[in-house]
Amino acid sequence: MPKTSGRLLALLSLLQARRDWPGTVLAERLDISLRTVRRDVDRLRELGYPIAAVKGPDGGYRLSAGTELPPLLFDDEQAVALTLALQIAATTLGDGTGEAAARALTTIRQVMPSRLRHRVNALQVTAVERPVTRPGGSIDDDVLLAISSAVQAHETLRFGYGPEAVDKPPRRVEPHHLVTWDGRWYLVAWDLDRSAWRTFRADRITLRIPNGPRFTPRQLPGDDVATFVTGRFRGADDGVIAWPCQGTAILDLPAATVALYSRDGTVEDLGSGRCRLTLGSWSWPSLAAAMARFDTEIDVVGPTELVDAFGHLARRFARTAASATLA
Incomplete structure (x- = not known):
């Protein structure tokens, strides 16, 4: 025994x-x-x-669900934080880990008191997978819960936005998704005053109570929030995932080598240690710079904007080299 x-x-x-x-x-x-x-x-x-x-x-x-959390487990704030973490893990992790996170989330909810279970059930987020490269802004859990509740209830949100929110009329939006991106929380919503889709940093939102009327959710461009958000942060106004600038060049490097450092690109093996790389970026100079980082001979296939961008960078680098003053 x-x-x-x-x-x-x-x-x-x-x-x-x-x-x-x-x-x-x-x-x-x-x-x-x-x-x-x-x-x-x-x-x-x-x-x-x-x-x-x-x-x-x-x-x-x-x-059964209890009247209080069992001792030595979690307090309310820890339970909310754990619920958030498990929701994100369940939607972004593979290899069985995401499924395990979903099961763990179900297990934890079973023993939560009803007051806390209703609170975390209202907190539904969508995680757009991306490595965290910067710290997120400070945000209160109650703000996240209020935004998420409005998303689920299809209620119009009113809020001040930014440091000068007090001196400006409140924004009126139809909230669609609460997402994480690069360590920050964002609200994806239809802006009623601008008649356009917008993303708002949640830590800059100051909610105005009460919420507005209910609405019928609109169709998000791309039909997928991950596609929309990824495209928006790549500089595409319509939220599509394609980069606004895309070009192709032939590099004097093996395809296997280039593929290691071009996750968003398409690499075609041309043999003899050469490959064709198709890559995208938010501007033509940044695309040229991304290709130039491979430190090899580059033959631009097109378009002409990419050729012009290489010329632009060449002149800029020449000026930098000519004016450099070394200590």
């Missing part, structure tokens, strides 16, 4: 796995007697886990 602490954890894990458990099945799975099962259930109840008895021929048990 396993030690009491390990047995209690095993029992709790089983109770979280499905709704109802006959006592005889629990005893068989744990290789203990029915009397020990009853004793262990009582111990878990003393620790704060709400385990209800289920009537039936063999009797049974059910782990």
Whole structure:
């Protein structure tokens, strides 16, 4: 028979796995007697886990939502933070980790008190996967919850935006998604006053209460929030994922080498240690610079804007070299 602490954890894990458990099945799975099962259930109840008895021929048990979080687990703020983290992990991680995060989220919600469970259920976010390269702005959990609730309820939001929000009329938007991008929170919404889709940094939003009327959600460009947000931050006004500037060049490097450093590009092997690279960027000079970083001979295939951008950078670099003053 396993030690009491390990047995209690095993029992709790089983109770979280499905709704109802006959006592005889629990005893068989744990290789203990029915009397020990009853004793262990009582111990878990003393620790704060709400385990209800289920009537039936063999009797049974059910782990219910409690009136307070069990001790030694999480306080309210930690539970909200954990829910956020698991939601993001469930939608962005692969290799089975995302599925495990979704199961963990379900398990945690089962033992939350109703007041907290309703709160975190209102917090639905979409994570657009991207490595974090900058710190996010400070934002209150209540603001995130209020925005997310308005998204789910299809209620018009009114808010001040930016440091001078007090001196300006409130923005009126139809909230569509609350997303994370590069370590920051953003609201994707239809701006009623500008008749256009916009993204707003959540840490710059000062909500005005009450919310406005309900609305029928509009169709987001691209039909996918990840596609829209990725395109928007690449500089595409219509939210499509394609870069506004895209060109092709032949590089004197093997395709396998170039592919390691061009995640967003298309690389075609031409043989003899050469390849064709098609790449995009938010401006033509930045595209030329991205290709030039491979430090090899470059033959531009097109378009002419890319050729002009290489000439522009060449002149700029020549001026920099001519005017450089070394210490």
